[in-house]
Amino acid sequence: MKRARFTEEQIIAVLKEHDAGAKTADLARKHGISEATLYNWKAKYGGMDVSEAKRLKALEDENAKLKKLLAEQMLDVAAMRELLSKKW
Numbered sequence: 001m002k003r004a005r006f007t008e009e010q011i012i013a014v015l016k017e018h019d020a021g022a023k024t025a026d027l028a029r030k031h032g033i034s035e036a037t038l039y040n041w042k043a044k045y046g047g048m049d050v051s052e053a054k055r056l057k058a059l060e061d062e063n064a065k066l067k068k069l070l071a072e073q074m075l076d077v078a079a080m081r082e083l084l085s086k087k088w
Contacts, residue, residue: 006031008053011041018042 006014018027018038028035045053 006033008045008057009050011045012048012050012053014038015042015045 014027014031018024024035024038028038045056048056
């Protein structure tokens with residue numbers, strides 16, 4: 001998985017610059033990102049504080065772990081059903 005180059009604090013700082021009136025193209029060039037990335041960040045983190053962004057990241061991580069656990073349990077159940085459905 002690709003590692004993120006920017007922390008939530010940095011992303012929100014860039015978005016605050018954008019809200020202050022800086023042009024999208026200038027910000028993208030200054031921070032070495034594409035304009036599309038800037039708009040994606042705005043869609044995801046727009047209007048958030050740093051604490052809210054950290055909480056969002058923690059919830060996303062927790063959600064990913066829970067989805068992985070659920071998938072593993074579903075595989076185990078399917079394997080058990082397959083074993084029990086065979087005629088001896």
